[in-house]
Amino acid sequence: MTVSNALARRTGMPILEAGHVWLAGAGPGDPGLLTLDAFAGLQQADVVVHDALVDQRVLALAGEQAWFEFAGKRGGKPSATQADISQRLVALAHEGRRVLRLKGGDPFVFGRGGEEAMTLAAAGVPFRVIPGVTAGLAALTAASIPATLRGVNRAVIFAAGHGAEENFDWGPIARAGQPIVLYMVMHNLKQIADALMAAGLPPQTPAAIVASAATPRERLLVATLETVAAQARTNNFEPPAIVAIGEIVEFRGRLLGVTPSTRDDTKDKS
Template sequence: MTGKVYIVGAGPGDPDLLTVKALKVLREADVILYDELIGDEIRELLRSLKAELVDVGKRAGKHKMKQNEINELMVKLAREGKIVVRLKGGDPFVFGRGGEEAEYLAKHGIPFEIVPGITSAIAVPAYAGIPITHREFDPAVVFITGREWKERLNWKALAELNATIVVLMGVSNLEKIVKKLLENGKNPKTPVAIIERGCTLRQRVVISNLENVVDVARREGVKAPAVIVIGDVVRLREKLAKFLQNLGNFDHAEGN
């Protein structure tokens, strides 16, 4: 008898942002294949469950298990009749390869279900006091990956678009992203926020502008994981952060 695979979003790191359905599925699982970016507190929660835990985390250049191996393992476990949870940080369909994994399961006739998660692209700026939309500012939001599988972004269109830009997985390529935007006409004074380890007690926010952010990030030793927000909405943090109660307001701003 074939089991079932759940492709589940763990949210951005704060365990309180794990959905009710995600928690229900985790409690029912026989095996949980979890990613690096689920967060320390959610990893601790997993240890209290009955499921077998398999760390399949991937970071740039450091893969505990290759994507094709993860795909094959999901199929193997499901064919053994097990309930499998593929647990991914944020939302599995927002730069999380969830679509690729769903394709592979469908190709091999494995029943699966998608459990969306709260994406870090929205939640991390929110916890830092940066609403990614506000009617006084840009009327659109663009999510981009900082690590393209192949070069396809239209940087000229992106630089000219009246939109807030949210970059996931962009720290290692920050210099390239900034260079491309500036070369294509983006205002060098555009505010930028880099939110490191967002939605965790180790959250840190670095504020600068487009022409200086690379130097500031280097000086402050910014590291992944981080979400980058480029746009005038970043200015709102100055008004909101003092009174913001997310995470007990433990984060701090540096830079400029």
């Protein structure tokens, strides 16, 4: 038993056993948004296999015994394929390691966690999944935008913006009349905004971008569907970012106690 395992048994933390994998969400950045179970995994893991978007402040919570393996894309360098990463998790478990697979946000929201879990299940590796605060919700909260408001919306649509080049049909999403929270959208923002407007969403629909939510680099831009892509370019908004579209964006002003506005507005918190 490692020192950290002994500590876990004493404190009642869940135990990360040798040969097991925990597939955990690291949240959007701020370590305060980590679950206690993910923290327990960090404390006990022999190896932490993490993506690029996992914040360094979260990784710093790992126990002294832990080593780190990077499994993401960085700086245009060739990255491991999804199959390589999944197989690496299986191999580490078969070596009897305590494995923490740490992914930004929630592992099952646009994170390919489902594929990794299926590979682990097929290989007979014991694993559990620990949810995390997904960037879409963290970004709304960071911008003081409520995800749902009684009488305003009864659904929230989470969508991936990299579907544009695949001829994804944005019509049903535009016509749903519910707020849309877009991930991985910065490269296709103009095409997607155009597609939503072509499908009937009014150009004046409020829109906000929250970049690097819950990190010291957090930035916010409030615009309209018609202007958001140009504003993002002018103000050099970069990924990772969430774009929220819909009436809920207007309520930000009320939460902040100022008059709601659809004017283009940027705020850099760095």
